[in-house]
Amino acid sequence: MSVLEENPDSPLKKRPPRWSDIWLKKTKPLKHVVFAMQLQSLASKDLKSQTLIPHFANIDRTLLLSDELLLKILSKLPLSQRNPNSLVCKRWLYLQGRLVRSLKILDWNFLVSGRLITRFPNLAHVDLLNGCLFSPRNSGILLTHRMVSMQMRYGNCSNWELLEENLLPVEVVDGGLQALANGCPNLRRLVVINASELGLLTLAEECLTLQELELHKCNDNVLRGIAACENLQILKLVGNVDGLYCSLVSDVGLTILAQGCKRLVRLELSGCEGSFDGIKAIGQCCLMLEELTICDHRMEDGWLAALSYCENLKTLRLLSCKRIDLDPGPDEYLGFCPSLERLHLQKCQLRSKKSVRALFRVCEAVREVVVLDCWGLDNDMFTFASVCRRVKFLSLEGCSLLTTEGLEAMVLSWLDLETLVVVSCKNIKESDISPALATLFCNLKELRWRPDAKSLLSSSLMGTGMGKKGGKFFKRT
Structure with a gap:
């Protein structure tokens, strides 16, 4: 009998193999599965332990x-x-x-639903112009104007019909103004179209800090509501726009405006009608008015004489005016603006000698004259500016009829001239510059001289040595 047989409890005795041992020995992929299950169980235990201790890396x-x-x-x-x-x-x-202070509204429902006030409670500047227009989103036709941009369903109608069709009703616009006034009592600037007197009255009662207002499609009745804005300082009225809409602003509305908004500092009248009486009322009542802009006006003859009542006016701008004043009246009734410092003319037609002469007569105290892309300003018209003897800054751009002789006659008479800008005036030639004019150029504090493309080229190449013969640059070695 062997030793193993005599002692069955001996550790040297081999244990008979089990079926699971034989199966795992011959199946290697199953070992990987078991190992993955073990790792998953360990991970679940770690997760339970992490729930008891907070993970500070994930805290906000x-x-x-x-x-x-x-x-x-x-x-x-x-x-x-x-x-x-x-x-x-x-x-x-x-x-x-x-943090948002300024916003342009494109969806009117966003305003009337109250989401605007909830999302932006501290708004100070709101533009409702494009929001007052309903246009299809899937249209492939886009109408673009200098003030609005909108999509249209079809293109066989006029701009007037298209705007009237897609413009929100007055009642809807007034409802939006009421919602805006209730939610934004600190409103300071507003742009709106097609509002009524009631809507603006609500706005004036709730928004006492309103200082700037831009109103499109305005008329005399609407100005009754604007007159209630006692703290209004900046105002832009758009009455009639060619090809887009038509509204009437006359002396009645200007008088109502003048009596209500006495703290105006800047006023812009675009497409407005009126006459001497309306401008006179503004000058007498709005004593703080410093800047007046008149764009594409429809005013009656004789309105220029009313500018003399604007005693504190410092800046006068005329934009896109087809005429200035065809019958301004005699000189003794014109007067002048004693505090006027700046006269800006842009895209105006200066074809009437009476108009141009009266304009410079009223503005004889100016120190800055800017003429940009105005038609009809030739040597004879420019001589009327000789009454403005305090000019220090002169800018001429796009004055194609003005010549070097006409420019020289004027600038030599202005002894206080310090800055001269001449751009895109094709009849002003460098070859016609006299010694007196050249001396004046040397005494100026600032000179921008680009009357044509040739002068621009020569000035840009000045000091570089370019434009000379090539022997300086191509020498043989």
């Missing part, structure tokens, strides 16, 4: 900051990061909305 540490402190931090970031920051969380979205 900005929750420790108050809204006021976080607002100060977000306000220091550049404007380009506002939209990405609002996507971080709901709190940051709300705080970013509180």
